[in-house]
Amino acid sequence: MYQLQSVTQTYERRGNVVTALDTCDLEIPDGDFVAIVGPSGSGKTTLLSVLGGMMAPTSGDVLLDGESLYDLSIDQRTRLRGEKIGFVFQSFNLVTWMSACENVQIPLMLSGKLASDQRARALELLDRVGLSDRADHLPSELSQGQQQRVALARTLANDPQVILADEPTGNLDADTRQQVMSYLAEFHNDGRTIVMVTHDADTAAFAKRTIRLVSGVTDEVAMADAA
């Protein structure tokens, strides 16, 4: 379970202090599916970075399963991220010179799995997203939707408990968006917690909860409003 306790994040830009998160208190229980919505610059990506253990807040605590993320060292946070958190990016962020299978193998390699086990697991995950026949294709040889499915397979590599998705459908057409969200919903049904940043109301509708972020302040949106 995630707990944000009075988390504030400020930046200094050209002498001005910008508040990206303003005394946020938030709880995200295990197995939740949360959509973070809000206008550009409202602090959505900052919230995702803080949740991912990649940006220490100016003040406040971020707890994951009762453990304060930012009391850990950088290397401990990195290890925890590799074990418990998976990421989905808007631009897929596949390594362009690696095949689909090798891209899925990356988290497995980083967690120290044997090379033979890595490939078997990667092929299993590619099969789950319907791309077992494209395992040795480079990202440039795949469509946008296929690339995002490879990225989804990569996200599942180490069987993370939490998936943080940054505009996962932002670069996709309507049909592909539907397909990708179906996979995310499937992952959620497996029992994973999903926190998703999105601009798109249709995409947000897949979530159980929607949190609106305006000027760094979180606000739970009632389901009727979100719809």
Place this chain on the structure above:
Amino acid sequence: MKLRSMIWKELWQRPTPMLTSLLAVTLGVTAMVAIQNITVFSERKIAGDMESLGANVLVLPPEVTLQDYYSADMHGHTMPEEYVSRLALARMPGVENLAPKLCIESDVDSIPVTVTGVLPQSEFQAKSAWQGLGLISPVGTDRGCCATKANVSAGEDNPNSLATNRTIQDLGDRDLILGHDLAAQLGAKVGDKLPVLGESFSVLTVLPSTGTIDDSRMFAHLHSVQDLSGAGPVVNVIEIMACCEDAAGDLISNLSSELPETRVITIAQVVETQVAVNGLMSRLSWVFLSILLLVGGASIASVMYANVTERRNEIGTLMALGASRRFVTRMFLGKAVLLGLAGGLGGFFVGTIVAAVLGPQLLGIYVEPLPQLLVVGMVAATIVAVTASYLPARRAAGLDPCLVFNDA
């Protein structure tokens, strides 16, 4: 998939800038290997040349000055033959051979000749006193430094060795060796009898032409010349074949200490110049290596920085997926190690080929690969590549993983 396979694969995604930066490192190693190779084999050739030239140190009576290397024994001054024994017993490192000589003016059938008495190597070995000391090879021992040992071993039975090595293994009391020109002048050939100093001598051999004053001389056993000329147990000169490094070093002072009543002269300028040229070439090769490695290092650093900038998103993604700073650092330093090893290996091969091609053309020497230069080249190139990549690698490891997000 492992880190090294990942590095290898990425290297071939962007080969051009890396190979270009590697060129300077490779050139540095190439220059070092080529020059060192030529220097080493040049030194060996000089050592060989000095040996085939014969004596490079002369022990002369104190009144004599060195006017001409090959006629330095024609001065009329003498010194005791006993000095030869003293030198042999001293067993100085660097002394590879001794050749005492006594020159007497005479005539054969009214033709003026110079009779040179030489002491065959068998005389050294026959000295009971030296054998008693266990000195089977009284000179040119295993303490010497020359690649080629003393000429007292098998294979020196050929009397023609006198032409090149200044020594001969065996020479009978009434044997005579004729220089090439003198034999032609006398019309003498092997087996002929010639009257010399009132005795009949048999021509043992005619030396091949050497282009020196030896071509117009005749050589007989030193003790025969001493007896027949009435000169007694004296010599005009003791020629010493010494290692060139020692001849330029302590040997001369050692010889002077051993025989303070003589004058010891070396072809010092020749030796010192050759040694100095070799030393200069050797030092220059390290200067070239240093300069080119610096250029190569700067080039690698520049390309590595560009590589980090180009791969920011990829590095951020890897960090988001769990790559530690240490992993990212190793990713770049591993690449640097590969580049360094490749540059060192390539430089060694190219340098050896350059030396093999230029050596015979420029210096008339034949070179062979020197494995120790492979080690030096690869270590130097790898250290430079890793050092040059250290800061870019640190920069990569310090990237903010948040940059992977959409509007970061």
